[in-house]
Amino acid sequence: xxxxxxxxxxxxxxxxxxxxxxxxxxxxxxxxxxxxxxxxxxxxxxxxxxxxxxxxxxxxxxxxxxxxxxxxxxxxxxxxxxxxxxxxxxxxxxxxxxxxxxxxxxxxxxxxxxxxxxxxxxxxxxxxxxxxxxxxxxxxxxxxxxxxxxxxxxxxxxxxxxxxxxxxxxxxxxxxxxxxxxxxxxxxxxxxxxxxxxxxxxxxxxxxxxxxxxxxxxxxxxxxxxxxxxxxxxxxxxxxxxxxxxxxxxxxxxxxxxxxxxxxxxxxxxxxxxxxxxxxxxxxxxxxxxxxxxxxxxxxxxxxxxxxxxxxxxxxxxxxxxxxxxxxxxxxxxxxxxxxxxxxxxxxxxxxxxxxxxxxxxxxxxxxxxx
Amino acid sequence: xxxxxxxxxxxxxxxxxxxxxxxxxxxxxxxxxxxxxxxxxxxxxxxxxxxxxxxxxxxxxxxxxxxxxxxxxxxxxxxxxxxxxxxxxxxxxxxxxxxxxxxxxxxxxxxxxxxxxxxxxxxxxxxxxxxxxxxxxxxxxxxxxxxxxxxxxxxxxxxxxxxxxxxxxxxxxxxxxxxxxxxxxxxxxxxxxxxxxxxxxxxxxxxxxxxxxxxxxxxxxxxxxxxxxxxxxx
Amino acid sequence: xxxxxxxxxxxxxxxxxxxxxxxxxxxxxxxxxxxxxxxxxxxxxxxxxxxxxxxxxxxxxxxxxxxxxxxxxxxxxxxxxxxxxxxxxxxxxxxxxxxxxxxxxxxxxxxxxxxxxxxxxxxxxxxxxxxxxxxxxxxxxxxxxxxxxxxxxxxxxxxxxxxxxxxxxxxxxxxxxxxxxxxxxxxxxxxxxxxxxxxxxxxxxxxxxxxxxxxxxxxxxxxxxxxxxxxxxxxxxxxxxxxxxxxxxxxxxxxxxxxxxxxxxxxxxxxxxxxxxxxxxxxxxxxxxxxxxxxxxxxxxxxxxxxxxxxxxxxxxxxxxxxxxxxxxxxxxxxxxxxxxxxxxxxxxxxxxxxxxxxxxxxxxxxxx
Numbered sequence: 017x018x019x020x021x022x023x024x025x026x027x028x029x030x031x032x033x034x035x036x037x038x039x040x041x042x043x044x045x046x047x048x049x050x051x052x053x054x055x056x057x058x059x060x061x062x063x064x065x066x067x068x069x070x071x072x073x074x075x076x077x078x079x080x081x082x083x084x085x086x087x088x089x090x091x092x093x094x095x096x097x098x099x100x101x102x103x104x105x106x107x108x109x110x111x112x113x114x115x116x117x118x119x120x121x122x123x124x125x126x127x128x129x130x131x132x133x134x135x136x137x138x139x140x141x142x143x144x145x146x147x148x149x150x151x152x153x154x155x156x157x158x159x160x161x162x163x164x165x166x167x168x169x170x171x172x173x174x175x176x177x178x179x180x181x182x183x184x185x186x187x188x189x190x191x192x193x194x195x196x197x198x199x200x201x202x203x204x205x206x207x208x209x210x211x212x213x214x215x216x217x218x219x220x221x222x223x224x225x226x227x228x229x230x231x232x233x234x235x236x237x238x239x240x241x242x243x244x245x246x247x248x249x250x251x252x253x254x255x256x257x258x259x260x261x262x263x264x265x266x267x268x269x270x271x272x273x274x275x276x277x278x279x280x281x282x283x284x285x286x287x288x289x290x291x292x293x294x295x296x297x298x299x300x301x302x303x304x305x306x307x308x309x310x311x312x313x314x315x316x317x318x319x320x321x322x323x324x325x326x327x328x329x330x331x332x333x334x335x336x337x338x339x340x341x342x343x344x345x346x347x348x349x350x351x352x353x354x355x356x357x358x359x360x361x362x363x364x365x366x367x368x369x370x371x372x373x374x375x376x377x378x379x380x381x382x383x384x385x386x387x
Numbered sequence: 388x389x390x391x392x393x394x395x396x397x398x399x400x401x402x403x404x405x406x407x408x409x410x411x412x413x414x415x416x417x418x419x420x421x422x423x424x425x426x427x428x429x430x431x432x433x434x435x436x437x438x439x440x441x442x443x444x445x446x447x448x449x450x451x452x453x454x455x456x457x458x459x460x461x462x463x464x465x466x467x468x469x470x471x472x473x474x475x476x477x478x479x480x481x482x483x484x485x486x487x488x489x490x491x492x493x494x495x496x497x498x499x500x501x502x503x504x505x506x507x508x509x510x511x512x513x514x515x516x517x518x519x520x521x522x523x524x525x526x527x528x529x530x531x532x533x534x535x536x537x538x539x540x541x542x543x544x545x546x547x548x549x550x551x552x553x554x555x556x557x558x559x560x561x562x563x564x565x566x567x568x569x570x571x572x573x574x575x576x577x578x579x580x581x582x583x584x585x586x587x588x589x590x591x592x593x594x595x596x597x598x599x600x601x602x603x604x605x606x607x608x609x610x611x612x613x614x615x616x617x618x619x620x621x
Numbered sequence: 622x623x624x625x626x627x628x629x630x631x632x633x634x635x636x637x638x639x640x641x642x643x644x645x646x647x648x649x650x651x652x653x654x655x656x657x658x659x660x661x662x663x664x665x666x667x668x669x670x671x672x673x674x675x676x677x678x679x680x681x682x683x684x685x686x687x688x689x690x691x692x693x694x695x696x697x698x699x700x701x702x703x704x705x706x707x708x709x710x711x712x713x714x715x716x717x718x719x720x721x722x723x724x725x726x727x728x729x730x731x732x733x734x735x736x737x738x739x740x741x742x743x744x745x746x747x748x749x750x751x752x753x754x755x756x757x758x759x760x761x762x763x764x765x766x767x768x769x770x771x772x773x774x775x776x777x778x779x780x781x782x783x784x785x786x787x788x789x790x791x792x793x794x795x796x797x798x799x800x801x802x803x804x805x806x807x808x809x810x811x812x813x814x815x816x817x818x819x820x821x822x823x824x825x826x827x828x829x830x831x832x833x834x835x836x837x838x839x840x841x842x843x844x845x846x847x848x849x850x851x852x853x854x855x856x857x858x859x860x861x862x863x864x865x866x867x868x869x870x871x872x873x874x875x876x877x878x879x880x881x882x883x884x885x886x887x888x889x890x891x892x893x894x895x896x897x898x899x900x901x902x903x904x905x906x907x908x909x910x911x912x913x914x915x916x917x918x919x920x921x922x923x924x925x926x927x928x929x930x931x932x933x934x935x936x937x938x939x940x941x942x943x944x945x946x947x948x949x950x951x952x953x954x955x956x957x958x959x960x961x962x963x964x965x966x967x968x969x970x971x972x973x974x975x976x977x978x979x980x981x982x983x984x985x986x987x988x989x990x
Contacts, residue, residue, distance in 0.1 A: 026481050055929050061928060143925065149751050153754060217902075
């Protein structure tokens, strides 16, 4: 016990005396919280839209007006021809063109078949996809209004209306998506990156060899390394939670202690990963590359930036091996939706298993590499 | 130590070496760079696992009782490996504690050894900030904190000036006189003369073992340097 | 020239010796392209929906069937009340719930009207609005079927055309982005690390006091990494053409010239960072924080620039990635030629010249100290 306390003390002294590490620990959360939410904004607003109106009727005018009054769209006028639209799209001036055919209004009123054509600039497929949803929503709403405004005798057909209720983010705050993601990145970074670099550095400096000739037990050494970084990681997380509250007004909906508990489990897994990577890499450069590599894979698969629902099956299956994905689920559930222990128990079990497996691998690999 | 061998893949770094060291002896390991001195020493300290052969250190078997051995030995590597960002006292506290020295005793020992070294003024300085010669002495003192039976010194004096080297060897003698076995590698030929017995290694093999005088007479030359160049030429 | 060749040889030798890093460097583009290509998609399939059916009649059954047959949704549960919907959102990953009112069939038949309620999990707004659009189109289809299409009050159909990218392949957006990131990692990061390593260990000074020209020493260090990142770029392009069928509409030569210029710019960023820091670790951190992170955030490839506060939009101009991404997208997707993108090339080249000049003088000053 004394040995471990001594090792923890040593680690803290070193962290406090290392200006780089100190600045990472302090600056990383600040930068991430101040930079990410303002720049990493996936919300599709400012959809640039233009119209080609072959009908020029009061209906088309009304629809165009609907678009212009929506905060999501920026109108770029009524264009004369398709060529002009093409030209503007080529230069990224507009994202969408809506074309009304001749006799649009007449056909609509006389119940003749008509329609309209939406052309999306799909180079940015995400913007095109979500933008299309917006564009169609406006038309659908207009049509609903139109139908219900028709005199009843003309309107003998059944209508189904749908009303929306929004849960878990009533203010429709877009930052809700990215901010919990930052918490995840922060914890992962401290867990895997800082630990791996720290240990590889000891290896490069030769100080780890000096420790290895002592009768210290492997678990003592590993625990002595893990506890300080676990504490640092938890501190970072708490700072993150406070910043989240202060800067973005997002409060944890569920139980904070549950959140802290699961974060500790996740951190243990990440610390083990950092440990493992430091055992298999020869120098800081390699360690950095490996962590970076895994980090990108984990983040992309986790659904931090893109919904997992859109992914192919193999990617979804691969996510069963991705601790970041489980942790992301937990954060989203507890922070945003007020999830309880019952709701996240699958994730807790998965994370615990991973932590045990990774940490065991870390201890074994350390043994391997030191002999 | 019997037929101890270490292979790295096809490369045989240490090739069936056999020798014995008496308690309280200053035993020198001599050889050119890459002769296998450091590898042999690392095996004895439990840093590397021998590929074959047996060894008994401080009465314990190297293969099965490495834990007990580690408690009984001290080690100072050729690369300075105390923590530069910890102070002198903090480093000593750390290693003393790891070796299981009781807090009260440790405090006394640290104070004594700092006084002995004349390093009291550096006690709270960060190790990274003190001169190299002092660092080496500190590393040696730290390796002795837990009163080991054997101390392994891997090229302890490389890179320090002659005066400090002289002082360092005085310290080695003083330590040996208290019954501690000193096991030292070096490539300074003059240092070999200070050893009670030396072992000359080349290409992973033991070429000769004996007192410096004995070896010189056997070969028929008047300095260890001449002995050495004879072996290296072969 | 002979001296340069020697330095180049030495540097390549260094690279080839660290097999692990080399392997990671070369496999990074492959993994990135595959991952981005397959995971980023605005199309959502099998989103989890919970359906609370108060009416349990044949029409509500029809509607539910239509929803599950649409391919967009996977019905995960049939809760009995709103509390259970809440539970299913939290534990079963439900993103959407549909509440069908009691007497659905009857009200449709008698009053010709029925109101459904949709509950959206809007913790991810984009997903919510896509799903909302999907469910509404399913409901619209259902209504049309119910009314028997021919007599629909508003005969109306919307055709959507995805210009430049019919399959809505996200590859168009991120291939330029991945090329940018890889070049930053391989050229800027690696050259800043190796340069600072040489300065840390003092070997740089040894090289600099030899009669070899200073410029050769620096160029000799930068070229190998530019070469490596060129290989990575080719890997990315080949993969995106073969696996994701991305067209390269512009001239290949123009594309390569553009890439080489950008490599030079990133390498000069690396040089500049190494001139500012003292150790490898600092170089690593500084490249990550000062160059990589801004590139990810401010280049406009992952996150739309026009969403950002004005300050960040201005800041984005300072980093080369923005210009490179605009130019490479124009060449690859729109087939622009040299005469259309020369301005971007000039900006990138100007940045490189500026950075190399000030870093060389800085290195010089530091040496003389």
